[in-house]
Structure formats: structure tokens, C-alpha cells
Amino acid sequence: MKNIFNCVVGLLLSTNIIHAQLPTIYWDNTIGSRDGDYLYAIDVADDGNIFIGGESGGAAYGDKAEDQVGGLLVYGDAWVLKLNPAGNILWQNSIGGLSSDDVDCIEATPDGGCIVGCSSGSLIGGDKTENCFLTPGGVHTKDYWVVKLNSTGDIEWQNTIGGTGDDYIQAIRQTPDGGYILGGYSFSKISGDKTEFNIGGSSYWIVKIDAVGNIMWQNTIDGVNEDKLTSLDLTADGGYILGGYSKSGISGEKTEACFNNSFDYWIIKVNATGIPEWQNTIGGNNDDAVTSIRQTMDGGYIVAGTSKSNVTGDKTSPCRGMDDFWVIKLNNTGSITWQKTIGGTDNESSCQIREKPDGGYFLAGYSTSGIGAEKTVSYIGYSDFWLLELDASGNITWQNVYGGLSYENFASLELMQDGGVIMGGNSNSDISGNKTENAFEYYDGTNRDDYWVIRLAGDSCVPSTEVCNDYDDDCDGNIDEGAAPSISIEATNTTTFCEGGYVPLYATYTGNGTLQWKRNGNNITGAHYAVYKATTKGTYSCRITTDCGSALSSDIVVTVPKNPAAAITAGGPVVFCAGGNVVLTANTGGGLSYQWYKNDVVIAAATSINYTASTPGTYTCKVTKTASGCSTISNPVLVTVPCKEFEELNSTEAFVIFPNPINGYVTIQSNLPVVDDQLTRIIITNSLGQIVYNEVSNFKQLENTQIINLIAFPNGVYQISILNGNYYNTKTIIKQ
Numbered sequence: 001m002k003n004i005f006n007c008v009v010g011l012l013l014s015t016n017i018i019h020a021q022l023p024t025i026y027w028d029n030t031i032g033s034r035d036g037d038y039l040y041a042i043d044v045a046d047d048g049n050i051f052i053g054g055e056s057g058g059a060a061y062g063d064k065a066e067d068q069v070g071g072l073l074v075y076g077d078a079w080v081l082k083l084n085p086a087g088n089i090l091w092q093n094s095i096g097g098l099s100s101d102d103v104d105c106i107e108a109t110p111d112g113g114c115i116v117g118c119s120s121g122s123l124i125g126g127d128k129t130e131n132c133f134l135t136p137g138g139v140h141t142k143d144y145w146v147v148k149l150n151s152t153g154d155i156e157w158q159n160t161i162g163g164t165g166d167d168y169i170q171a172i173r174q175t176p177d178g179g180y181i182l183g184g185y186s187f188s189k190i191s192g193d194k195t196e197f198n199i200g201g202s203s204y205w206i207v208k209i210d211a212v213g214n215i216m217w218q219n220t221i222d223g224v225n226e227d228k229l230t231s232l233d234l235t236a237d238g239g240y241i242l243g244g245y246s247k248s249g250i251s252g253e254k255t256e257a258c259f260n261n262s263f264d265y266w267i268i269k270v271n272a273t274g275i276p277e278w279q280n281t282i283g284g285n286n287d288d289a290v291t292s293i294r295q296t297m298d299g300g301y302i303v304a305g306t307s308k309s310n311v312t313g314d315k316t317s318p319c320r321g322m323d324d325f326w327v328i329k330l331n332n333t334g335s336i337t338w339q340k341t342i343g344g345t346d347n348e349s350s351c352q353i354r355e356k357p358d359g360g361y362f363l364a365g366y367s368t369s370g371i372g373a374e375k376t377v378s379y380i381g382y383s384d385f386w387l388l389e390l391d392a393s394g395n396i397t398w399q400n401v402y403g404g405l406s407y408e409n410f411a412s413l414e415l416m417q418d419g420g421v422i423m424g425g426n427s428n429s430d431i432s433g434n435k436t437e438n439a440f441e442y443y444d445g446t447n448r449d450d451y452w453v454i455r456l457a458g459d460s461c462v463p464s465t466e467v468c469n470d471y472d473d474d475c476d477g478n479i480d481e482g483a484a485p486s487i488s489i490e491a492t493n494t495t496t497f498c499e500g501g502y503v504p505l506y507a508t509y510t511g512n513g514t515l516q517w518k519r520n521g522n523n524i525t526g527a528h529y530a531v532y533k534a535t536t537k538g539t540y541s542c543r544i545t546t547d548c549g550s551a552l553s554s555d556i557v558v559t560v561p562k563n564p565a566a567a568i569t570a571g572g573p574v575v576f577c578a579g580g581n582v583v584l585t586a587n588t589g590g591g592l593s594y595q596w597y598k599n600d601v602v603i604a605a606a607t608s609i610n611y612t613a614s615t616p617g618t619y620t621c622k623v624t625k626t627a628s629g630c631s632t633i634s635n636p637v638l639v640t641v642p643c644k645e646f647e648e649l650n651s652t653e654a655f656v657i658f659p660n661p662i663n664g665y666v667t668i669q670s671n672l673p674v675v676d677d678q679l680t681r682i683i684i685t686n687s688l689g690q691i692v693y694n695e696v697s698n699f700k701q702l703e704n705t706q707i708i709n710l711i712a713f714p715n716g717v718y719q720i721s722i723l724n725g726n727y728y729n730t731k732t733i734i735k736q
Contacts, residue, residue, distance in 0.1 A: 022400050023420060023456040026471055027512070029087045030427065030437035032056075032450025033064035037079065038102075039451040042412040042424045045108035048085035048462070052424055052453060053078060053103030053116055054411070056094065062440045063089065065492050065504040065531045069096040069126035077126075078103045078118045080149060085416075086469045087455060088509060089530055091153040097122025099132070099140055104184075105172045112151030115180055117172035120145035120160065130160040133192040143192075144169040144182055146213055159213035163188025165198075167205065170244075171232045178211040181240055185228040186220065196220035199252045204229040204242060204266075206274050219274035223248020225258075227266065231293045233301075238272040241301055243293030246281065256281040259313040263287040265305060265326075267334055280334040284309025286319070288326060292352040297359065300337065301330040304353035304363060307341065317341035320373040325351045325365055327394055340394040344369020348386065352413040354421075359392040362421050366410040367401065374399075380433035381405045385423055385454070387413075402454055404429020406439075406447065419458025427452035468511035468548035484549045485511030489542050489556055495534075496559040498630035502535045505542075505556060513546030534558045561628035564592060568621050568634045570689025573730040574613075575640045575721040581614040584637055584689065586621045595622045597633075616641040637689035642681075642723050655722050661734040662710060669705045670697070670722060680724040682708070687717050697722075710735055 031037070035058025043051045056079035059067045069077050077096030080103060084090055095101070097120065105117040121140045123131045132143050143162025146169075150156050161167070165187035173181050186205035188194040194205075195218060203222030206229070210216055221227070221242075229244035246266035249257040253276055258264045264283025267290070270276050282288070286308035293303050307326035309315045315326075316339060324343030331337050342348070344367060351365030367386035370378045375386070377400055384403035388396055402408070406429040413423050426449040430438040434454065439447040461475035468483040487509040495503050507515060507530050517527035519538040534540055537560040543552045571583035586594050586609050596606035598617040613619055618638050624631035656669040670680060684693035692713065697706050710718075713735055721730040 022398060023458070025434060026420065026455040026457040027087045027469070028434065028436055028452065028454040029083070030435070030439065030450050030452055031063045031081065031089070032440040032448070033058055033061045034440055034442055034448065035059075036076075036448045037064075037450050038076075038426045039424045039453070040411050041103055041106040042414050042422055042453070043106050043108045043114070044414045044416060044422060045112070046110070047112075048417050048464075049090065049108070049112075050083040050085070050087075050422055050453070051080070051106050051108050051114045052083065052451060053080045053106040054426070054451060055079065055102035060504050060531060060533055062529050063092075063531055064094070065092055065506050066094040069094055069098075075100040077101055078116065078120075078147070080106070080114070080116055080153065081451075082114070082153065083453070085464065086467060086471070086510065087453065089506075090508060092506075093149065093153040093155075095127045095147060095155065096120075097128030098125040099123070101128075101145065104169050107172055107174055109148075109174060113149045113153075113156070115172055115174060116147045116149060117169040117182060117184075118145040118147060119143070119168050127155060127158075128160070129158060132160060133162045133164050133188075135164050141188075142166040142168055144184060144207065146172070146180070146182065146209065148213065157213050159209065161193045161207060161209075161215065162186075163191040163194035165189065165191075167194075170230050173232065173234055175208070175234065176238070179216065180209050181232065181234070182207040182209065183229050183232040183240075183242060185244070193218075194220070198222060200224045200248055201226045203227050204244060204268070206232070206240070206242065206270070208274065217273055219270070221253045221268060221270075221276065223254030224251040225249070226263075227254075230289070230291055233294045235269070235295050236299065239277070240270050240274070241293055241295055242268040242270060243290035243303055243305075245287075245289035245305070253279075254281070255279060259283045259309075260285040262309075263289055264313075265290045265303065265328070267293070267301070267303065267330065269334060278334050280330070282314045282328060282336070283307075284315030285312035286310070288315075291350060291365075294353065294355060296329075296355050299332040301332075301334075302353055302355060302361060303328045303330060304351050306349045306351065314339075315341070319343070321345045321369055322347040323349050325363060327353060327361075327363060327390070329394065338394055340390070342374045342388065342396070344375030345372035346370070350410050352410075354413060354415050356389075356415070357419065360397070361390040361394075362413060362415070363388045363390055364410060364413040364421070364423055366408075366425070377401050379403075381429055382407050384408050384433075385410045385425065387421065387423065387456075402434045403427065404432040404435035406430070407449075408452060409449075416455065416458060417462045419460045420456045421458075422453065422455045424451065424453045426450060468513075468546050470512055480548050483511075485509060485513060485544045485546045485551045487515075487542060487544045487551045487553045489540070489553045491556055491558075495556060496561070498628065499560055499563045501560070502533050503558060505532045505534050505540055506530065507532075507542045507544075507553065509544045509551075511544060511546040511548060513544050513550075516543045516545070517541075518543065536560060561625070561630050563630045563632045564589060564623050564625045566621065566623035566632035566634040567688070568619070568637055569687060570637055570685070573719050573721060574637060574685050574689045574691070575642065575683050575719075575723070575730065578641055580641070581612050582639060582689070584611045584613055584619055584621070585609060586623055586634060589623075591626045593624045593626050595624070596620075597622065613637075613639045615639070635688060635690065638691050639689075640683065640691075655729060655731070657720060657731055657733055661736045663736060664711045665707050665709055666720075666733060667705055667707050668697075668720070668722070670724075680722060682706070683721045683723070684708075685719045685721075686714075692718070
């Protein structure tokens, strides 16, 4: 993470939009791994700590401390992190099952934890304790997955809520009774937890749960077409305001038709039990969709979303580009007080709006536009965060873009205690523009998306302990006075594991500087991230170096007991007919225990150093060091039983090999009887019982010969077996 205390360079170019100074960038933080990481939600706790959540896949790397739950599959997990006000990671948790799970909404809770709203398609497995609901045909569907995390990021409780169609949670808020209101949209009919029928394709679905996740009540609100809830807020009277978009005509609970058969804003006020009190359909001749709604200090509501409409219906300004921001102020009964279309000449979307303490607003979203219309600052890269300050009447007082030279996709906006803002989304830009850290690279060297969080300082200062972060934390007018960095490390799993395992070590630190992980006091090359994956024994520590000084963490000792040797040998030929057998023997050693396997399946009660194999299969033995519990799987030995009834011929009748010993080529002269439609097979095994040669021979007549090249074979003892129909014979040769 980089902290910067500079004014953002640049002047607003519009002659009618003047602001003396843009807000200061307090810090920005690129948080990610090798795989794609997508931030979808942010919330700020009363103590200034920041919760972020989204989706992440892949292995522990960079800032990510855990491998993907259930293995490195193509699906992602919900990735939740808690940051301190200076942007440093306090803890993180990857939560998920064996399918696709992601965070769609998050809210800080008074206990220092958070409530997380996820969309999940996973069955029981990993962190998931309840199956997703399945269609009648057995296909996984998406459900609301509500997870409560405590102050250290551990799961307190969870509940999977849904029906046999897809259900997508979009908003979650804690209610005054300690419970939660959930909002989203549902394609489910009456099934699972869903108690009301959809009359259209999708419906608004609000669910009230208690403090431990039990459903108290729910309501399905819809018309005959598509209706999708995207945002909600608590209201002062104990009810809720719902915002989304609808394509339904007058039907079901819908009392007003949409305009021009396109999507419109659909605002619904419901009481404390979810019953609609009033509603308003607001739109123009093209698609309009709410992405953010909040009650305002005057008892009304501020609504923001995207619009493609021109001057038609409720829309009073033409479309600027492909999509614009459309901000509407409603009074307490849902009537329009004012509206503003804000956009550039290209595309603006995914906006969020929050009311400021002075009655104005912060509006932020995604933009690909250059200068034009309301956009007075050009883009930095292909797409940027676009942040605007509006006054109480919706007029722009200042604006700026934030990003690097590649792509930034905006997702979420919240206010900080100092009057500033925190914004988040995903980015794949390297250092450029406002971005102070490179993106994490994928295995092939290309950039993947990371979480990108940026904090802008407000007009007021909230005193806190001075730390080394290029910011006046204690509000005395001095920066970093007497401050020095601090650092601590912790292991997120056991620090004693067998060879082949690992433990993620995680650094928590203050100050903007460089991290350096150490093993046994020596620097580990390239280990400069907040997470280090320790795979070998040693004493680990981490140093942070900043402009304010440096600090070294305490030590963590990692112990890696060695795995025992494991090898098995065959006491005779591993090719024989039914009724035969071969004794397999594992290696000896002090304090070892054994478990034999056939075709990777445990052989019951086969726990001695020897095992007599009488049936075909691939045999292995797990050798375990009893004191440490570490184990190793031996080499495999393939046992072949080619015939049920047989006549084993003596060495004179069966075949002759010469020379013996050999140093290169061996000649085989076969005397096996000719069997119609049977080809002769030659199998050669080494002293470990491993098959090193397995071919069908060309000879089909008595006394035929074949020459085999064994030059590349290591010196040693080999068994040569010839099989033809029900006849076989084995001989020993020596290569020297």
C-alpha cells in the first residue's frame, strides 16, 4: 500500500464549475493475488475501520493468505477483509464452498465484525454448512447466503436462503432490533424458503431475519414482467425504502405502467413488516435502472442510477452518451423534487450516492468518457472512477477521476468520519495516474484484476494516534512527528507441518514502506508482500522500512518434520496366473507404521511390512513416521494376472534367453505352443516389481526369436515373462 499526502494535480476545465481545491488522496491500496480479484462492496464502521468484500479465486499469493476453499477450481470464493483507517489489512477470510460464491453486500456491525450478503451456488463443503437449493432437474441455483463474521473475522453463524430458482442478494442492513433486512431479486417460485409465487420472471424479494439469521418474515413484490431490487435503506419510521428497476405494466403489486416497454426506476416504500405504503415508477423512453437509494436528512430520498432515456416520460434532460448517471431527489411521499442527468459522451454506470453532513452529496461511478457534457476532466485510462460533489440541489461543485492507464471498474462508495470518502472497485493498472502500486501478475506475466481501494481526506480531522503514514493523524498540524512504523506477524494455521505443506504468515503494520520477510535472519528474495507462504523450517520475521524508520517483527518458528522414505520391492515375479501370488515388502526403519493400498484404496488390516498380492492391481504402501505423523506413499508395483487356468512350462520348453548376463541386447527364442488368435506378450520387470517393458511380440510360430534392446536400462536384475494364451513362463536375467 502507498500513502500519499499531495493535492491531486489538475484544474477543473469547466468555466461554470469552480472549486478551489480537490480533496487530498489520503492513501490507496491495491489488494490482490495472482488470480482475478473483484471488489463489490465497502462499508465503514463507527471506529473508522473499513470492511471490503468481493470475489477471489486461486492460491494464496500477494495479499491473499488462503488458498481457494475446496481447491484451485474455476470458481471463486467470497473474500472479506478488514482494514484500519490507514488502509492496512487487519484480517481477512476467504469463505466459500466447492462452487461459486461472492460477496454482493457488506455492513459493519457494532461488535467489530460484519454481516456479509453473498450469492452462493455451493452445496455443503468448505465453509458452507447448508446446500444451495437445486432445480427439479438437480441443477445448482444461486441463493442468498448470509454470513456473520465476528471481530476477528471468524464465522459466527450462516444461513442459506432461497428457492429452486436463482436468488441474488443485493443489499443488507442491520435493523434497530439487532436483526437484518435483506433485499435482492428472485426467480424462484414457492419452494425452499420462498413462500410467495412470482407472477413474472423475477421479483423484488425482501427478507427480515433475526440476530442469528432466522427468517422472521418475507415479501415478494412484483408485476408480470422482470423486476429487480438493487438497493434499500432503513427509514426513520421503522420501515424501508426499496429501489430497483422494472419492466412490468400494471399488475401484481405494480400500480403504474413502465414507459415505452423499457426498464424504469421502481421505488417502493414499505412499512416495518414489508407491506407497500406507496410506490413510484420513474423513467423515460429507454432503459433506466436504480443502483443506489438512501433516505435523506429532510425525510425524503436521494436516488441514483443509470439512464439511456431522452426527454420523455419523467425525464427532463436528454441522454449525453451511451449511459448517464440520473440523480433524482424525492420528497417523503415519493414525488420528484429535482433531477439531474450527469454524463459524458461515452458510458457512465454503476454509480452510488451518499448524502454529506452539509446536505450535499458525493456521487461516484464508472466512466469511459472524455471531456464533454458534464464531464470536465478527461479519462486517465480506458475506464476510471468518476467522483463528483453535488450541492443540496444537485449542482456539481467539483469532480475528478481516479485510476491508472488501464481499467478501473467502480463498485462502492462510503463516507469517512472526517467528511472524506472511501471508494472501491477493481483495477488492473500498474503504477500510473492516481495508482501507486502495480497490479499483481498472473503466471503468464499479464495483469489480473485486483481490489483497489482509495481514500480521500475530508475537511475535518478526527484525532487518532500518530503513526507513520504521511498523514496528520493527531490533527496538530504536523505530519508523522515522533512516529515510527510498527509490525507484527501471525500464522493463519499450524506452524508444524510435514514436508510438502505450508503455512501463510501474515504481516500487520503501520506506515507506508517496504516489507522484507526474513528466514533465520536472512532476507528472502522477492518476499515483499503482506503475506508469505512458508514451506521450509526456520525462524521467520518481517521488517518494515519507511521514511520514519524501520521495525522488525517478533519471530515465528516453523517446524517441518521430514517425511520417511517409502519403497516397496517384489519378492518374485509380478506376472502370474490365478492361484499364484507375490510377496511385496516395504522398507524398514525405526518407528514406522504401514498401510497397504490397492488401486489407491485402503486394504483393510494390511498394516504389516509385508503384503501378499494375489489379485491384479497397482499396489502401494503408505509409510508413516509414528512420532511426527508424516508419511510418504511408496512407488507403485503393478501385479498382472493374465490367465485363469494355465500350464507353466519348464525353462527348457518355454523359451530360451541369451546371452545372460547381458550388457545390451537380449535374444528371446520362444518354444510356447501356438494358440489361435493369440499374440505373445513379453513383460520385463525390475527388482522393485515395476514393469519397464510391456509389448506384444511379433513371433507366432515355434522356435521364433526376438531381439530386445536393453542398452538404456540400468544395470541390475530383471524378470522376463512370456505369455501366450494360457501359457506363461518367467526367467531372470542380469544386466551388467
